[in-house]
Every structure is written in structure tokens, then in C-alpha cells.
Amino acid sequence: MSVKHKMIRMMFGLMGLPTCEEVEQFAYDFLEGQLDPYTMKAVERHLKACKNCQRFITAYRKTAAFGKTFKKPSLDLEFKQRLFEFLIHQRVS
Ligand SMILES: [Zn+2]
Numbered sequence: 139m140s141v142k143h144k145m146i147r148m149m150f151g152l153m154g155l156p157t158c159e160e161v162e163q164f165a166y167d168f169l170e171g172q173l174d175p176y177t178m179k180a181v182e183r184h185l186k187a188c189k190n191c192q193r194f195i196t197a198y199r200k201t202a203a204f205g206k207t208f209k210k211p212s213l214d215l216e217f218k219q220r221l222f223e224f225l226i227h228q229r230v231s
Pocket residue numbers: 157158161184188189190191
């Protein structure tokens with residue numbers, strides 16, 4: 139092994155590339171852009187090399203997108219209800 143390769147391996151060791159399990163745990167924050175830039179890059183690096191995690195993230199993204207469209211109406215409804223209650227309160231007082 140060349141010195142250069144040893145250096146690269148040392149760097150990867152220090153940077154601590156996430157494992158597949160860690161990528162799965164980071165998936166939500168990764169898709170929401172909530173990870174710190176360091177972890178974000180590490181996950182991206184792992185994804186480039188790992189087909190399994192690429193599939194997982196794609197599936198997760200679809201589920202997350204569905205979750206958003208599914209949740210949004212109820213949030214809007216809750217907001218309207220609060221607004222309605224606020225207006226009623228305003229009228230009374
Ligand atoms: Zn992986």
C-alpha cells in the first residue's frame with residue numbers, strides 16, 4: 139500500500155464515514171437538510187458508494203413526500219380552527 143493510500147485510509151478513519159445503519163438513521167434529517175454540513179457530506183459520500191442506501195433514500199424520500207401531502211390538510215385545518223377561535227374571541231371581547 140502506498141503512502142498516499144495510507145493517508146486516504148487514515149483520513150477516512152478520522153472523518154468517520156457513516157455506516158449503512160447510520161445513514162438510515164440520518165435519512166430524515168438528510169432529506170430535510172437538517173444535518174450539519176460535515177455529516178451531510180459524509181452521508182453523501184456514503185450514498186455515492188452504496189447502492190443499498192441509494193435505494194433506501196429514494197424510497198424514504200417518496201414516503202416522506204407522501205407524508206407531507208398527507209399531513210398538510212390537517213395542519214391547515216388546525217390553523218383555520220385556531221384563526222376561527224381567535225376571531226370569535228376578538229368579537230366577544
Ligand atoms: Zn450503505
